[in-house]
Amino acid sequence: MLTADQSNQLAEMFRLLGETSRLTLVTHCLEGPLSVGELTRRSGLSQSLVSHHLRLLRAARLLRAERSGKQVFYAIPDCHVREMLTNMIEHMVEPRGAANELMSEEAEP
C-alpha cells in the first residue's frame, strides 16, 4: 500500500489537523482567504502563536500563503484538501446509524 515514509508524511498532516486551534485556523479558511490579522482575531490566540501554526500548516501544504500589500492571506491550496475537509465534516455530522454492533461502546454517552 504505502511506504513507511509515506505513512509518516500522511500521519504528520493528520497530526497537524488534530489540534483544535490549528484545525480551526484551517476551517476558517474554507470560507475564503483570510489574513493573519483576521485569523488572529477570530481565534483569540496571540499573533505569534497563530504565525507559528500557520508556518507548520504551510510547510505541510495544508494552507497556501499569498501576500497582498502588507497583509498575508491564507487559503486552502487545492481541491484535495478542501474535499478531504468537507468529507470529514460530513462524516462527523452524519447520523451515527449502528456505528458499532460488536460491543456497545461509544465515544460519548
Add this chain to the structure above:
Amino acid sequence: MLTADQSNQLAEMFRLLGETSRLTLVTHCLEGPLSVGELTRRSGLSQSLVSHHLRLLRAARLLRAERSGKQVFYAIPDCHVREMLTNMIEHMVEPRGAANELMSEEAEP
C-alpha cells in the same frame, strides 16, 4: 462555521489518524476487511496494542467492526472516510508545484 464542540470532535478524529501505527491500520483496511490477527501480523505491533488502537478508531467511526466466527474483521465504514483518505493520499503524492512562494521554507531539507 463549526461550533467549538464540532471542532473538538473533528480534531479528535484527525488526532487519531495522526499516529503512524494507527493510520497504518486504517490504510490497510482500504484494501478490504481485515481480521485483528491479520492486522497484528501486518503491523508488527502487539495484539493488545492493536486492539487498543482499533477500539479508539471504532469509537470515532473511522473503522467498523464485524464479527465472523471467531474472528473480527475491520473495514472502512463509509465512503466519506474512504474518500477522505484517498484525497489525502493524492494530496501527498501530488507534485509539490510552488507550494509556498512567500518564504522559501520546506518541511524536509
Add this chain to the structure above:
DNA sequence: TCGATGTATGAATATGTGTTCACATGTTTT
C-alpha cells in the same frame, strides 16, 4: 529615509498528553 503596521521567526520553558509495554482478566465462539 523614517516610522507604523503586519507578519515571521527563534529561543527557552513548563506543562501536559499520548504512545507503548507488560501483565492480567473477561468475553465470545468453536
Add this chain to the structure above:
DNA sequence: AAAACATGTGAACACATATTCATACATCGA
C-alpha cells in the same frame, strides 16, 4: 477447554503545545 479478541491498569518514556519575549523582515505612507 481452546482460540481469538477485548479490556483494564499502571509505569516509563517521548514529544508537542502553549506561552512569552525579543527580534527581524516586509510593505506602505509621510
